[in-house]
Amino acid sequence: MQALEMMFFRRVSSKTLRPLQRSRLFGSNSGYDFSKAIQELNKEMESVFGEPPKSSLAGSIDNQSMAHDSESAPTHVTQSISSSGLTHTDSRGEAQMVDISPKEITKRVAIASCKVILGQKVFDLVSANQVEKGDVLGVAKIAGICGAKQTSNLIPLCHNINLSHVALNLTLSPQDLCVEIESEAASNGKTGVEMEALTAVTIAGLTVYDMCKAASKDILITDIRLESKSGGKSGDWSRKK
Known part of the structure; x- marks a missing residue:
């Protein structure tokens, strides 16, 4: 060189x-x-x-145009996403709490579920109520109800609503060596209770893990999902349909 x-x-x-x-x-x-x-x-x-790479004023203008387009792209993307139904973002893509004041008051109900896979050893301990920390299913049930009532404190953009009903069922399944958890949340208000139902089963599942983790670290919380909801502008929905 x-x-x-x-x-x-x-x-x-x-x-x-x-x-x-x-x-x-x-x-x-x-x-x-x-x-x-x-x-x-x-x-x-x-x-x-050798010959230098080709360049021109037009190329420079094209590059500037491309750079401008790339800078403006997020705005267009977020605007299109917002218009497609993501109500928690505004036209600029910024997070917002939805204004529910124009909505009608209706009875809202949501059902959610999850599974906590224990394994044979822990399943036997829970079935015999021999877990060192005590009654796993009873404590997890209370925890789930408390969790539902704290949803707006845990999920930033959830509304603080008055729940009229929260119920949890925890069932041992010998076939899958798991705890099946189902919750139901209800309210008479202007917004749905899906997040309250989902929070209930999630907190209940975490409580089962906490109660049993000394016996095993292989416990798995899975299949957290909404099963059905009713009320509101969108009407009824069910996963089973």
């Missing part, structure tokens, strides 16, 4: 960069001489390094 550079500078200095007379540099035809010198220099550079 150094030899190539030396050859380039020798050729440029001997042909192109020769001293220009003061009269030629500042005379009436100096613009022509300077332009010719640049052309000769470009030819010498091409002979040594």
Whole structure:
């Protein structure tokens, strides 16, 4: 590489960069001489390094346009997403708490479920009520009810609603060596109770884990899902349909 550079500078200095007379540099035809010198220099550079990559003002404009488009893309994306039904984001893509004041008061009910897979050892302990911390199913049931009532404190954009009913059922399943948990939440209000039902089963499942973790770390909380909901503008929905 150094030899190539030396050859380039020798050729440029001997042909192109020769001293220009003061009269030629500042005379009436100096613009022509300077332009010719640049052309000769470009030819010498091409002979040594090859042709330069093509560039143009149009390319520069295209690049600027692309950069502008990339900067503005998130706004367009978030606007289209918001218009498609994500009510917790505004037209700029920022998080917002939904204004439910125009909505009608209706009876809202939601049912959710999950499973806590215990394994044979822990399942036998829970079935015999021999877990060191005590009654696993009873404590998890109370925890789930408390969790449902704390949903708006746990999920930032949930409304603080008045629950009229929360119930949990925890059933041992010998076939899957698990605890099946189902919750039902109800309210007479302007927004649904799906999150309250889902929070109830999640907190109940975590409580089962906490009660049994000393006996095994392989416990798995799985299949947290909404089973059905009723009330509100969207009407009734069921996973079983």
